[in-house]
Amino acid sequence: MASKLSKNGAHALNFSSGVLEVAGVADSVRDSILDATERFPGTSGELALENPAALQITGLDKSFGEREVLKDLSLSVPEGAFVAVIGHSGCGKSTLLRLIAGLDEPTSGEIALDGETVSGINPQVRVMFQEARLLPWKRVIDNVALGLPRAARPRAQGVLESVGLGDRAGDWPSILSGGQRQRVALARALAGAPRFLLLDEPLGALDALTRLEMQALLESIWQEHKFTALLITHDVEEAVTLADYVVVMDEGRFIVNEPVPLPRPRDHSDPQFVEITQRLLKQVRAMKK
Amino acid sequence: MSSLTITTSEAVSPPNPPRADLHLVRGAAVTAAPLTGRGGVSLGAQNAPIGQLQGRPTPAELRRDKEKKAARTERFFAVLPWVLPVALLLIWQLSASQGWLSPRFLPAPSAVWGALADVVHSGQIWRDAGISAKRALLGLLIGGGLGFLFGVINGAIHLFDKAFDTSMQMARTIPNLALMPLMILWFGIGEETKVLLVALGTFFPLYLNTYHGIRSADNGLKEMGRIYGLSPWGLFAHVIFPGALPNILIGLRFALGTMWLTLIAAEGLAADSGIGYMTSTAREFMRTDIVLLGTLIYALLGKGADLGAKLLERTLLPWHQNFQKTARTR
Structure with missing residues (x-):
């Protein structure tokens, strides 16, 4: 537990030393972020960067015709961090994810992964969607191995086992439950050993119990594989459970970011957990008109 | 299997009878079916040996x-x-x-059976049925094959879609049998007429369904495939085509229907062999039994083709919900 703590501590330090920047923040919100960092003394300080950011977003704009969806976003995520983006539907979080995945191009600004500007699809990036998006005509194992070179196929069975579905390799996806399908989708994402995992509300359609199980699984897999994760969700508690930082988005801007310097696995009844969750909930509610 | 019936008055009258009453009826008891109060309640205790688990099976x-x-x-x-x-x-x-x-109106089944024995004995049936089946399959192969090919190309490649689909949609409104007089003028009553008519009739069902299947490929799956590194060809082979296959097979079954329909019409008017020719000749000689026999053979051939299509679906779509039973056994 102690080592996990110090790992999180390190992320938090990076955050307050300017790695995670929030652009276009209203003064009052900025104050509340300052409050937040003051409340967690371990997070303040002027440490120099140890690593360059794994994900660097600079001045990102995206418009569809007249409609501005993303407005001057900047964000910097250190390697191996888990970032959650929360916000109401239509605030632009999915658009952001599509841009990072290389499925769309920014109107202006830049996204860099490991220092390289994103242009098109990158094998280092895998995405999990709200729906599992398994191919119904391929058996579970072939879904996991999708897009892998033949030599890497034995890996597929290994990852399938690591998500607890080793014995379902020969099944058709249609006979799996919703939670099992998402686990297969997770295995498929991991099979390519990506450095970035983008999660577009992957647990949004699951029932409450399965959700909790999946959160625990995601956390342990993330700790084991050490990829950089970006989770999009509108469940504040889920964000606080999983993320090192929670970024709140409203109408295409980042308005808040909140470090979560708590030991893992997180206890939902921990007063600090409750406090952070409550503060974020308040902010999310405040932006609803 | 025996069921015990409570007829004791204690068990009937009170709305909530004490359990002791139910124990009167040995064993059947405690499942306690609600009393109807109509004079008898049957409790199912099937062949229960006395005393064993309160008589439950x-x-x-x-x-x-x-x-x-x-x-x-x-x-x-x-x-x-x-x-x-x-x-x-x-x-x-x-x-x-x-x-x-009247036998002229509708001869007995035994008479049709007799006619069948005759044509089987003379060997005429094999010749005619063989010729009809050959025309049907050749027409299907040409027309259906081209329909499938154009469906895939127009469905998958935007340029071809723009260039050809409108023409296809116009041509498909012409009933293929309307072209029969033209075909007879061009080819007489030779094989080309029949095969071409069948080809025309099977082209459009396969074209339309293949085209539709390819076009309606799931965007979410396509996006997923791109992210997971599939090339355009890989995307087609792993995502688009398998997704279109159920539609393509529906097209095939429609095509089989039009295949026989076209053939019956074409053989009746422009042929000197085949089942259609056999029946239309029999009509001229007032051999209602042979006419009926021909109809029956068409039904059998049609059923056979349909079975073939179903078998194909089973083999090609083991993942499909309709065939999950067979899929689970593996």
Whole structure:
């Protein structure tokens, strides 16, 4: 537990030393972020960067015709961090994810992964969607191995086992439950050993119990594989459970970011957990008109 | 299987009888079915030996009962589809043998059977049925094959879609049989006329369904495939085409329908062999039995083609919900 703590501590330090920047923040919100960092003394300080950011977003704009969806976003995520983006539907979080995945191009600004500007699809990036998006005509194992070179196929069975579905390799996806399908989708994402995992509300359609199980699984897999994760969700508690930082988005801007310097696995009844969750909930509610 | 019936008055009258009353009826009891108050309640205790688990049937017995029931249901549903045709056949035979039906209007099934024996004996049936089947399959191969090919190309490649689809949609509104006079003018009553008509008739069902299947590929799956590194060809082979396959097979079954329809019409008007020719000649000689026989053979050939298509679906779509039973066994 102690080592996990110090790992999180390190992320938090990076955050307050300017790695995670929030652009276009209203003064009052900025104050509340300052409050937040003051409340967690371990997070303040002027440490120099140890690593360059794994994900660097600079001045990102995206418009569809007249409609501005993303407005001057900047964000910097250190390697191996888990970032959650929360916000109401239509605030632009999915658009952001599509841009990072290389499925769309920014109107202006830049996204860099490991220092390289994103242009098109990158094998280092895998995405999990709200729906599992398994191919119904391929058996579970072939879904996991999708897009892998033949030599890497034995890996597929290994990852399938690591998500607890080793014995379902020969099944058709249609006979799996919703939670099992998402686990297969997770295995498929991991099979390519990506450095970035983008999660577009992957647990949004699951029932409450399965959700909790999946959160625990995601956390342990993330700790084991050490990829950089970006989770999009509108469940504040889920964000606080999983993320090192929670970024709140409203109408295409980042308005808040909140470090979560708590030991893992997180206890939902921990007063600090409750406090952070409550503060974020308040902010999310405040932006609803 | 026996059921015990409570007839004691204690068990009938009170709305909430004390349990002791129910124990009067040995064993059947405690499952306590609600009392109807109408004079008798039957509680199902099946062949229960006295004193064993309060008389409930053992799990093994229950299972055996269930299996028996399932087997009976299965037999029932295997027989059910044939009840109506067999009944009709019997009524038909009876009406003919009683003289209620003129043989010229509708000869008895036995007479049709006799006609079948004749044509089988003379070998005419094999020749005609063989020729008809050959025309049908050749036409399907040419027309269906081209329809499939154009469906895939127009569905998958935007340029071809723009160039050809509108023309296809216009051409498809022409009934293929309307072209028969033209075909006869061009090719006489040779093989080309029949095969071409069948080809025209099978082209459009396959074209339309293939095109639709390819075009309606799931965007979410396509996006996923791109993210997971599939090349355009890989995307087609792993995502788009398998997704379109159910539609393509529906197209095939439609094509089989039009295939026989076209062939019957074409063989009746422009042929000197084949089942259609056999029946139209028989009509001229007032051989109603042979006409009926020809109709029956068409039905059998059609059914055979349909079975083939179903078998193809089973083989090609093991993942499809409709065939999950076979899929699960593996």
